[in-house]
Amino acid sequence: MVVNRLRAGVSSPYKQKEKEVLEMAVFKCEKCGATKEGRCKPKKCPSCGETGTMKKES
Numbered sequence: 001m002v003v004n005r006l007r008a009g010v011s012s013p014y015k016q017k018e019k020e021v022l023e024m025a026v027f028k029c030e031k032c033g034a035t036k037e038g039r040c041k042p043k044k045c046p047s048c049g050e051t052g053t054m055k056k057e058s
């Protein structure tokens, strides 16, 4: 029972970190290779200005 308690205490801060990572994603331009971090997919590449080339990288 003591082990279970310890595990619960360790897992909660980890879960919070994972959530933060999930909210942010990296998008990469297929044309020029520029990357942009954001919560949602950018319509336009911030570097070359091309539309529809931003693809989620990870």
Ligand SMILES: [Zn+2]
Pocket: 029, 030, 031, 032, 033, 034, 045, 046, 047, 048, 049, 050, 053
């Ligand atoms: Zn680009």
